[in-house]
Amino acid sequence: MSDETIARALESDAPLTAAVRQRDVAHAVAEEHDWHAAALVGRTITINRPRAELYAFWRDFRNLALFMENVESVTPGEGGRSHWVVKAPAGKTVEWDGVLTEEVENEALAWESAEGADIKNAGRIEFRDAPPGRGTEVTATIVYEPPGGDLGKLIAKLFQKEPKIQARRELRRFKQLMETGEISTAKGPDAAPQG
Amino acid sequence: MRALTWHGKHDVRMDTVPDPKIVNPRDAIIKITSTAICGSDLHLYDSMIPSMEKGDILGHEFMGEVVETGPGSTLQKGQRVVVPFVIACGKCFHCEKQQFSGCENSNPAETQDLGEIAYGTAMTGLFGYSHMTGGYAGGQAEYVRVPYSDVGPIVIPDGLEDDKVLFLSDILPTGWMAAENCQIEPGDTVAVWGCGPVGLFAIQSALIQGAHKVIAIDHHPHRLELAKSLGAQVINYHDVKVREALMAMTGGIGPDACIDAVGMESHGFSIDNVVDAVKVATRLGTDRAHVLREVLMACRTGGRVSVPGVYGGMGDKIPIGALMEKGLQIRTGQTHVHKYLRPLLDLIGEGVIDTTFLISHRLPLESAPDGYKMFKENQNEVTKVVLKPDWRKQAA
Numbered sequence: 001m002s003d004e005t006i007a008r009a010l011e012s013d014a015p016l017t018a019a020v021r022q023r024d025v026a027h028a029v030a031e032e033h034d035w036h037a038a039a040l041v042g043r044t045i046t047i048n049r050p051r052a053e054l055y056a057f058w059r060d061f062r063n064l065a066l067f068m069e070n071v072e073s074v075t076p077g078e079g080g081r082s083h084w085v086v087k088a089p090a091g092k093t094v095e096w097d098g099v100l101t102e103e104v105e106n107e108a109l110a111w112e113s114a115e116g117a118d119i120k121n122a123g124r125i126e127f128r129d130a131p132p133g134r135g136t137e138v139t140a141t142i143v144y145e146p147p148g149g150d151l152g153k154l155i156a157k158l159f160q161k162e163p164k165i166q167a168r169r170e171l172r173r174f175k176q177l178m179e180t181g182e183i184s185t186a187k188g189p190d191a192a193p194q195g
Numbered sequence: 196m197r198a199l200t201w202h203g204k205h206d207v208r209m210d211t212v213p214d215p216k217i218v219n220p221r222d223a224i225i226k227i228t229s230t231a232i233c234g235s236d237l238h239l240y241d242s243m244i245p246s247m248e249k250g251d252i253l254g255h256e257f258m259g260e261v262v263e264t265g266p267g268s269t270l271q272k273g274q275r276v277v278v279p280f281v282i283a284c285g286k287c288f289h290c291e292k293q294q295f296s297g298c299e300n301s302n303p304a305e306t307q308d309l310g311e312i313a314y315g316t317a318m319t320g321l322f323g324y325s326h327m328t329g330g331y332a333g334g335q336a337e338y339v340r341v342p343y344s345d346v347g348p349i350v351i352p353d354g355l356e357d358d359k360v361l362f363l364s365d366i367l368p369t370g371w372m373a374a375e376n377c378q379i380e381p382g383d384t385v386a387v388w389g390c391g392p393v394g395l396f397a398i399q400s401a402l403i404q405g406a407h408k409v410i411a412i413d414h415h416p417h418r419l420e421l422a423k424s425l426g427a428q429v430i431n432y433h434d435v436k437v438r439e440a441l442m443a444m445t446g447g448i449g450p451d452a453c454i455d456a457v458g459m460e461s462h463g464f465s466i467d468n469v470v471d472a473v474k475v476a477t478r479l480g481t482d483r484a485h486v487l488r489e490v491l492m493a494c495r496t497g498g499r500v501s502v503p504g505v506y507g508g509m510g511d512k513i514p515i516g517a518l519m520e521k522g523l524q525i526r527t528g529q530t531h532v533h534k535y536l537r538p539l540l541d542l543i544g545e546g547v548i549d550t551t552f553l554i555s556h557r558l559p560l561e562s563a564p565d566g567y568k569m570f571k572e573n574q575n576e577v578t579k580v581v582l583k584p585d586w587r588k589q590a591a
Contacts, residue, residue, distance in 0.1 A: 048288050134288055165308060172304035172317075180284040181267065182219040184303045184320065184342065186330040 015139055017042035017164075026143065033112075035120055035145040041167045042141035047175045051127045051136045054178060055106045058125060061098075067173035067183060069166075074098075081114065094118055120145040140171055197584070198252045198336035199563040204242035205571075207253065207564050215332060215340035220267035223344035225278060229357040230257035230334045232566050232580045233280075233365060234391045235458075235505050239324070240567050243459065244507055246309055246326040255280035255322040256364040257334025258357060261348075269345040276348035278341055279532035280365040282320035282331065285346035295319075296529035301343065302329040313508070319529070335563055337584045349536040352544070359543055361581065362396070362550045368535035369503050370396025370456075374404050376501035376526035377452035384408040386441055386450035386493065387427070388486045390418035392553055392579055393503050394456035398427045399548065401454075410444055412437055415575040421552065441493050449495035457486040458504025484510030491517045502527040553579045559586035 006028055009019035017040055019025040030038030047054055057063050061074040061082045072085040072093060080100030088094045096117035102110035102124070110124040121144035128137045176183050200210045215224055233256050238244050258277040261270045270276065282301035283290050289297035301320030302310070309327045310318035320342070323333015332339060341348060351360050370393050377385055385401040387394050390413035398409050402425070411422035412430045419429040430440050441450055486504065491514045494500055500523050518525070542548045555578045558566050566580040 046288065048286065048291065169304040169307075172307060175287075176284075176300045176304065179286040180221070180300050180343070182221060184284075184301055184329070185218060186303055186306070186320075186332070188213070188216065188218065 015042050015044060016040055016141060029143050030145065033120070033122060033143070033145075038143045038145055040141070040143050041164045042139065043164075043168045043171050044137060044139040045171050045175055046130050046135055046137050047178050048135035049178045051129055052106045054136050054138060055109075055127050057178065058109060058127075058174075059103075067177050068170050069173070082111075138171065138174075140167065142167060196337035197560065198332070199254060199560070199582075200249075201239060201247055201251045201253055202249050205240060205568075207240065207567050209561055209563060210250070212250075212252065212336075215338050217263055217265045218340065219342060220265045221343050221345050222265040223261055223268045223270045223341045223348070224263035225257070225259040225276065225334075225339050225341055225348075226262045227257050227259040227334055227337060227339060227560075227584050228275070229259070229361045230254050230336075230560070230582050230584070231361060231364075232256075232335070232563070232570055232582070234393065235324075236567070237571055238459070238505060238507070240571060244325050244327075245313075246306075248326060248330070251323070251325070251330070252332040252336050253323040254333035254335030254339075255324055256361065256366065257322075257339065258351070258361050258364060259334075259339075262338070264344070267345060270348060270350075275351045275353075277351060277360055277363045277536070278322070278334065278339075279347045279363075279368075279536065280322055280324075281347075281529060281532050282322065282329065282342055283346055283533055284343050285533075290346075293531055293534045295531040295533040306330055321529075335560065335582060337560070347533060349540060351540070355544065358551050358554060358581065359549070360540065362392070362553070363532075363536055363539055363543075365530065365532065366392040367396050367539055367548070367550055368532045369393050369530040370398075371400040371535055371539060372530050373397040373454050373456060373501045373503035374400035374406075376503075377401065377404075377406075377454065377499050379404045379406050379452065381405060382407045383451040384410065384445050385452045385454065386410045386412065386490075387422075387454045387456055388412045388490060389456035389458075389504065390415065390422045391456065391574070394418075394454070395421055395425065395553060395578075396550070397454050397456055397501075397503065398422055398425050401452075402426050403542075403547065408444075410441065410450065417575045418578065421578065424552070437489060438493050445495070449493055450498065451495055452499040452501065453490040453494045455486045455490050455500070455502045455504045458502075459484070459506045459508075459510075484513060488512065488514055491523065494521065494523055496521045498523055500525045503530070554581050556580045558582055560584040561586075 005021055006024050009025050016025050026038045026040040061076050064074050065071045070087045072087055075083045082098045084096050086094045097114040098111045099114050101112050108126045112122040113120050123142040126139045130137045173183050196214050198212045201207055261272050261274045264270050281296045283295040283298040284300040287299040296319055298319045302317055306326050306329050307317030318328045320329035322331050374397050383406050385406045387397050390411050401409050409427040411427040413419050414431055414433045423429050560582045563582050570577045570580055
């Protein structure tokens with residue numbers, strides 16, 4: 001029975017993160033990537049801007065640091081590779097290379113961490129037209145291998161704290177930046193994230 | 196600068212806090228000239244609203260002079276503006292539909308989670324009204340930072356003094372929208388529960404919008420007098436049974452439209468209200484929904500129910516059968532203030548609407564804590580407290 005529900009969830013019109021047996025679905029994804037385990041986060045939001053504009057902004061990976069709270073920089077390299085520097089606790093940073101695995105103009109982008117990454121991860125972002133006059137529906141799905149070891153623990157602190165909350169906040173900031181040109185904040189000038 | 200800050204239940208203080216600064220391009224800084232205490236500020240004062248933090252600056256009804264602008268603001272230094280209590284970006288789906296109190300962007304990303312958990316959708320940013328609505332510093336202060344200042348504030352022409360236009364920030368549009376939500380038709384009788392500022396403005400608005408008759412319900416004699424002076428018939432629920440009175444006053448049909456301008460902290464000693472009070476006190480429930488129950492029972496078949504009164508959590512024993520079997524329509528929500536500013540400013544300018552009758556007390560900002568206490572303890576006579584920051588020295 002469980003195999004069937006997982007299979008159906010994987011083929012469902014709903015995003016994988018809505019699956020009842022989410023842990024099993026994540027496990028199936030892990031097997032696909034040959035990881036020992038996987039965690040799955042995702043979220044869909046509507047952004048009141050044209051699909052091509054959102055795609056182009058995201059495709060320039062340098063822009064991601066503008067609204068992703070912990071991402072210090074993303075530097076594009078050769079052959080769809082990009083280098084990620086992410087803030088970790090205690091003023092440290094974690095770095096890895098990402099590889100673009102799918103690129104469908106104005107529709108979808110997928111990436112995966114390159115060999116040797118501290119955190120094996122893969123993500124996909126899809127851009128679909130919302131109903132007429134409503135902009136674009138954006139779905140982000142990220143799977144990652146929960147890291148082990150000492151470094152893993154450090155990273156876990158950063159990434160496993162509440163990755164779901166983190167992911168949805170990043171998407172909200174993306175939406176704010178795209179729709180309003182700035183990132184809403186109630187904090188003072190020194191504390192505020194700048195778009 | 197000096198500001199009124201929240202420290203806990205029935206504990207608000209004047210503190211010296213850092214001046215606000217421009218943070219985002221579309222920001223402006225306003226020097227407050229007048230600010231009022233709202234009935235919904237009493238919900239904060241009573242600690243009925245979650246996600247408050249010590250030191251939060253309260254106040255969402257304010258106006259003043261533009262003293263600083265970001266590069267994306269359309270305001271100019273020296274302009275006098277009234278600022279809507281709802282913060283709206285003007286660009287999202289809801290703003291484009293003029294549903295400004297549903298703005299998807301004004302609440303910062305990190306404070307949207309609580310609303311999603313409590314209501315299924317993040318709340319919109321509001322000034323001075325808990326961290327669930329963004330944790331924005333409010334306007335019971337000398338200065339305030341106004342985000343998205345190209346969208347919200349309305350410039351006030353010279354010659355209209357503060358007291359005439361201050362209530363554009365919240366309660367006048369809220370009363371107006373409450374009446375508009377009644378979709379008033381000729382011959383209609385509109386019943387209004389609660390003769391606080393929003394209730395009184397709803398009475399005024401309903402009559403302007405063409406109601407044949409407005410019936411006001413409260414127990415404070417002075418507030419009922421004000422309702423009467425606006426042209427309403429009145430019911431004091433301490434003296435008469437509300438539903439029987441309403442049936443008798445509407446030819447046995449019931450009011451065509453009912454406005455709940457009370458919300459979650461209703462007074463009175465009906466059985467359901469006493470049970471609710473116990474539940475709230477013991478945290479078994481959060482909202483006392485007595486008025487909403489009475490509204491649903493009293494409204495005529497096919498009638499309209501409008502709820503500007505604030506509810507924040509869970510209410511029970513809602514007569515859902517009456518709602519369905521009578522085919523009632525309910526319209527609710529925080530006010531889409533921006534949408535009403537221009538038409539209401541025009542009505543004020545033309546002398547059709549005068550809101551100054553409501554102001555019972557004018558105090559220096561420094562006396563704001565006293566203002567809260569007075570408003571809480573004497574709701575009969577204290578109908579509206581307006582605070583003036585530049586009266587500070589005078590008071591001292």
